[in-house]
Amino acid sequence: MEELIGTQRPARRILDPDEAIAVLERVVPGLVTLRRQNPAVFDWRAVEEEAGSALPSDFTSLAEWYPAFGLDDFLGVMLPWPGEEAVRVEAADTPSERWHSDYPADLRPAELTSTTLIPWGDSAEGDQFFWSVLGDDPEHWPVTVCSRNGPWWHYEGGMVQFLAELCAGALEPWALPPVKPEITGWAVEGGGWRQTA
Template sequence: MEELIGTQKPTHRVLDPGEAIAVLERAVPGLVALRRQEAAVFDWRAVEEEAGRALPSDFKSLAEWYPAFGLDDFLAVTLPWPGDEVAGAEAQGTRSERWSCDHPADLRPAELISTPLMTWGNSTEGDQFLWSVLGDDPEHWPITICSRNGAWWHYEGGMVQFLAELCDGALEPWALPPVKPEITGWAVEGGGWQQRA
C-alpha cells in the first residue's frame, strides 16, 4: 500500500480560468511565446464524452490558448489538439487508457482506493499528475500527485494554478524535484513534438 503524505492548499484559490492562466504566464514567462493568436475552438462535448465526464474549465481554457507543453525536461502537460479531438483520443487508446490513472487501486493509499483518478500530465521519471474525481463539480476536484517513489499527495487548487505554484516555488514539491519555469518542448500540428532549440 502506498502512502498519502498530505495536502497543500493555495493561499488564494484562483477559480477564474483566465486569471489562472495569467498567473501561470507570470510564473513561466516563456510560455507566452506558445500562446495562440486566438482561442482555439474545441468540440468539448466530444472530448468530455470520451472522458466520461465534464472537465475543469481551467484545463479547457489552457487547451484553447496553448498546445501541450513540457516544463524543465520533466513534466509533460497533456492537452488535446483543436480539430483532432476524436482522432487524437482514438490514437491514445480507450478512455481508460487515455484518462485513467494506470496505478492499480490495490497499490494506492487507502484513502484513494475507490476514488476515480484522471490523468492530465506525467513526468519523464514516472510521476503522474491527476485529478481526484470527487463529486460532479470538476471545478473543485483536487489535484493528486502520484510520485514514482510511492508518495502520494493532494493540492486543493486547480491544475493551472498548481503548475504556476510548482514552477514559482509557492508550493513544496513533495517527492518531486524542483521544476524550473522553463518550456522545453511543445506539441505541433500533426501530432509531433518540438524540442526547445
C-alpha cells in the first residue's frame, strides 16, 4: 500500500479560469508564445461523454488557448487537440478508458481506493497527476499527485493554479523535484511534438 502524505492548500483557490491562466502566464512567461490567436473550438460534450463527467473549466479554457506542453523537461500537461475528440472516443475500447486511471486500488492509499482518478499530466520520471473526482462539482476537485517514489498527496486548488504554484516554488514539491518555469516542448498539429532548442 502506498502512502498519502498530506494535503497542501492555496492561500485562495482561484475559481475563475481566465484568472488562473493569467497567473500561470505570469509565472511561466514563455507560455504566452504558444497561445493561440483565437480559442480553439472543441466538442466538449464528446470529451465529457468519454470522461464520464464534466471537466474543470480551468482545464477546458487552457486547452482552448494552448496545445499540450512540457515544463522543464519534466512535467507534461496533457491537453486534447481540437477536432480529435471523436477519434479519441472511437479509439477507446470502453467509454472513458482514456480518461480514467488504471491505477489498481491496492496500489493506492486506503483513502483513495474508491476514488475515481482522471489523469491530466505525467512526468518524464513516471510521476502522475490526476484530479480526484470527489463530488459532482469539477471546479472543486483536488489535484492528486502520485510520485514514482510512492508517496501520494493532494493539492486543494485547480490544475492550472497547481502548475503556477509548483513552477513559482510556492508549493512544497513533496517527492517531486523543483520544476523551473520553462516551456521545453509542445504539441503541434498532426500529433507531433516540438522541443525547444
